[in-house]
Amino acid sequence: MNRLILRQFLLLTLCFVSGNVFSNNGYKLWLQYNFVEDSKLREEYKVGLNSIFFAGNSETVKVASKELMLGLSEMLGEENFKNNKWNSQLVCASEAFLNHELKKLLKSELEEINDEGFVLKTFMVHGKQKTVITGKTDIGTMYGVYHFLRLLQTHQSIKQLNVIESPKIKVRVLNHWDNLDRTVERGYAGFSIWDWHRLPDYIDQRYIDYARANASVGINGVVLNNVNANALILTPFYLEKVKALADVFRPYGIKVYLTARFSAPIEIGDLKTADPLDKNVIQWWNKKTEEIYKMIPDFGGYLVKANSEGQPGPQNYGRNHVDGANMLADALATFKGIVMWRAFVYSEHDVTDRAKQAYSEFVPYDGQFKKNVVVQVKNGAIDFQPREPFHPMFGAMPKTPLMMEFQITQEYLGQSTHTVFLPKLFEEVLHEDTYVNGKGSIVAKDVDGSLHGDKLTGIAGVSNIGNDINWTGNVMLQANWYGYGRLAWNPYLSSGEIADEWLRSTFSNDKKFVEPVKEMLLDSREAVVNYMTPLGLHHIMATGHHYGPGPWVSNLSRPEWNPVYYHKADENGVGFDRTKTGSNAVAQYAPEVAKMYGDIKTCPEEYLLWFHHVSWDYKLKDGNVLWDGIALKYQEGVEEVKSMKKTWQKMKPYVDDERFKEVNMFLDIQLKEAKWWRDSCLLYFQQYSKKELPVGVDKPEHTLEYYKSLKFPFAPGN
Numbered sequence: 245m246n247r248l249i250l251r252q253f254l255l256l257t258l259c260f261v262s263g264n265v266f267s268n269n270g271y272k273l274w275l276q277y278n279f280v281e282d283s284k285l286r287e288e289y290k291v292g293l294n295s296i297f298f299a300g301n302s303e304t305v306k307v308a309s310k311e312l313m314l315g316l317s318e319m320l321g322e323e324n325f326k327n328n329k330w331n332s333q334l335v336c337a338s339e340a341f342l343n344h345e346l347k348k349l350l351k352s353e354l355e356e357i358n359d360e361g362f363v364l365k366t367f368m369v370h371g372k373q374k375t376v377i378t379g380k381t382d383i384g385t386m387y388g389v390y391h392f393l394r395l396l397q398t399h400q401s402i403k404q405l406n407v408i409e410s411p412k413i414k415v416r417v418l419n420h421w422d423n424l425d426r427t428v429e430r431g432y433a434g435f436s437i438w439d440w441h442r443l444p445d446y447i448d449q450r451y452i453d454y455a456r457a458n459a460s461v462g463i464n465g466v467v468l469n470n471v472n473a474n475a476l477i478l479t480p481f482y483l484e485k486v487k488a489l490a491d492v493f494r495p496y497g498i499k500v501y502l503t504a505r506f507s508a509p510i511e512i513g514d515l516k517t518a519d520p521l522d523k524n525v526i527q528w529w530n531k532k533t534e535e536i537y538k539m540i541p542d543f544g545g546y547l548v549k550a551n552s553e554g555q556p557g558p559q560n561y562g563r564n565h566v567d568g569a570n571m572l573a574d575a576l577a578t579f580k581g582i583v584m585w586r587a588f589v590y591s592e593h594d595v596t597d598r599a600k601q602a603y604s605e606f607v608p609y610d611g612q613f614k615k616n617v618v619v620q621v622k623n624g625a626i627d628f629q630p631r632e633p634f635h636p637m638f639g640a641m642p643k644t645p646l647m648m649e650f651q652i653t654q655e656y657l658g659q660s661t662h663t664v665f666l667p668k669l670f671e672e673v674l675h676e677d678t679y680v681n682g683k684g685s686i687v688a689k690d691v692d693g694s695l696h697g698d699k700l701t702g703i704a705g706v707s708n709i710g711n712d713i714n715w716t717g718n719v720m721l722q723a724n725w726y727g728y729g730r731l732a733w734n735p736y737l738s739s740g741e742i743a744d745e746w747l748r749s750t751f752s753n754d755k756k757f758v759e760p761v762k763e764m765l766l767d768s769r770e771a772v773v774n775y776m777t778p779l780g781l782h783h784i785m786a787t788g789h790h791y792g793p794g795p796w797v798s799n800l801s802r803p804e805w806n807p808v809y810y811h812k813a814d815e816n817g818v819g820f821d822r823t824k825t826g827s828n829a830v831a832q833y834a835p836e837v838a839k840m841y842g843d844i845k846t847c848p849e850e851y852l853l854w855f856h857h858v859s860w861d862y863k864l865k866d867g868n869v870l871w872d873g874i875a876l877k878y879q880e881g882v883e884e885v886k887s888m889k890k891t892w893q894k895m896k897p898y899v900d901d902e903r904f905k906e907v908n909m910f911l912d913i914q915l916k917e918a919k920w921w922r923d924s925c926l927l928y929f930q931q932y933s934k935k936e937l938p939v940g941v942d943k944p945e946h947t948l949e950y951y952k953s954l955k956f957p958f959a960p961g962n
């Protein structure tokens with residue numbers, strides 16, 4: 245019996261005897277390269293891939309060819325592909341290596357792509373199928389190889405390929421909020437994957453697999469450490485370790501960036517000040533930057549959180565964000581490095597609505613930042629809530645590139661136990677219309693630079709990765725890392741396409757699995773909004789760790805850290821009036837958007853309580869009064885989780901036992917917690933509405949006092 249038949253025989257026997265017995269701990273992420281069971285399709289692939297040739301011998305070419313061989317051997321059960329050089333059926337070569345004939349044939353396609361783009365094209369040569377994967381660079385060609393593998397993983401035909409793709413955003417980074425002691429701020433998947441103590445000499449296989457996963461979706465940068473930064477990362481002791489990681493990531497097209505603690509010149513440089521206009525400080529950063537580039541010639545640059553939540557910054561010296569960012573930008577400019585300067589600022593000394601503060605502070609600086617500065621803006625004006633209207637800064641700084649900051653880790657969305665498919669949230673934000681240049685000025689266009697013609701473009705995702713065996717704590721949340729990467733490559737992809745690809749590559753191509761689970765993923769974001777913060781409620785999570793509900797919290801030192809600041813429930817109603825009669829935050833949007841949000845009749849109900857203080861008796865579009873509407877939404881959220889659970893339970897035949905059980909247990913937790921959210925929030929708001937729960941809403945299991953008494957002293961990520 246040859247190997248292949250034996251393998252299939254064993255597989256079938258084992259499945260027959262005891263269901264899906266193979267355990268799969270999820271470590272391989274979406275790079276599972278499952279064997280193609282469909283023999284017809286497998287034959288099609290084999291016929292088209294009889295011989296394979298990779299031109300060039302850079303490290304990138306080596307990793308791409310290794311990945312292709314791994315993928316093909318797993319998916320097709322074949323290891324020995326012939327190499328007929330240029331006559332091979334599959335040729336992978338970047339432009340510089342293409343032979344004369346292919347270069348001529350691919351001329352116009354190559355003109356269309358940028359340095360990281362790729363072309364996948366099939367020709368018929370003497371009646372035989374020939375496929376070429378090429379790019380302007382080896383990195384582009386590598387992206388083409390990953391795309392090709394994705395086609396096979398998702399069981400698509402490779403007979404007539406004509407794919408021309410370039411990433412639409414230049415800087416596509418993950419932000420790790422990882423500390424040097426390996427704790428991860430807002431991390432729910434174990435400790436940091438960076439084993440600083442063992443670096444630089446010990447290179448964990450994880451670093452390589454992390455790079456493969458990122459490259460497979462086009463992520464091209466990693467900010468290794470927390471924005472609440474520790475200056476020690478900039479000392480030679482740590483820079484050696486950073487260099488080791490940069491060396492691992494380089495072949496995969498991934499650059500390393502670091503967060504720069506603004507007070508580093510004092511803390512590790514023995515200076516008396518960190519004033520950005522002080523000549524010793526300027527010199528210190530210049531030297532430090534030079535030192536980094538000597539070790540890491542392709543270092544990406546700095547990410548800075550300044551004068552925000554207690555972090556030091558230029559304002560400590562009477563200077564402003566422009567002074568701070570430009571000083572670092574000058575130090576980096578010679579080396580083509582960039583500064584990602586965060587706009588996440590709000591102050592307890594500013595009595596205006598927190599939602600207005602970043603815009604008020606940054607928009608007046610438009611046009612004043614150096615060319616290699618990009619301002620990093622969270623998707624919404626408060627803080628990564630289950631749903632927020634888009635940040636009013638998008639569209640509002642035509643002379644300054646803005647990069648999007650999404651949070652992949654679920655600080656406010658159930659952390660790692662709740663299955664929430666975030667590409668749905670990301671897609672919603674990217675498609676919001678800012679109207680700054682008329683209808684169609686969607687957020688994605690500000691991010692990809694097409695709205696204002698920005699040269700420097702970027703997107704950041706706060707990582708949900710830790711050292712848990714499955715990387716993200718819950719295998720379903722691997723989809724959010726994947727989906728972020730895919731949207732960073734192309735912010736116009738739909739969440740449905742992304743869910744489809746991810747499910748097929750991670751689990752199975754069986755329609756009976758893909759269709760229902762896709763629906764479950766696509767509904768999961770609305771579910772979390774419903775059971776946590778329906779109709780525009782926001783930031784009513786418990787204190788500090790943000791785990792679970794805490795709408796009653798009112799005793800924190802900073803007013804804007806208290807949930808009561810955001811919901812403003814009283815006997816008249818609930819919600820934050822951000823219209824002209826209130827904080828007038830709506831005025832920060834373009835007039836069309838301000839008008840829509842500002843009028844209770846036209847404000848989408850998803851944002852109702854974000855922008856309006858609404859009476860408990862206000863009639864919603866479906867005819868229910870607000871109180872009933874809120875209660876029914878909370879109930880709907882619980883029902884949605886029940887239905888997610890039902891869907892998953894039917895998936896047992898298609899999923900290995902280990903991942904099946906894991907997801908099942910997490911859905912149980914999610915259901916329990918959805919009820920907890922519903923019951924505690926409704927009991928709390930009921931004190932003000934003084935109304936009965938409407939028919940159809942379950943009675944709370946405990947009293948409000950009980951929910952208020954719950955404490956979680958060691959909740960993770962805090």
Ligand code: GCV
Pocket residue numbers: 421429430471472549553588627655
């Ligand atoms: C890294 C929120 C989080 C903080 C985080 C901060 C930020 O406030 O709770 O943990 O700090 O955002 O984005 O800087």
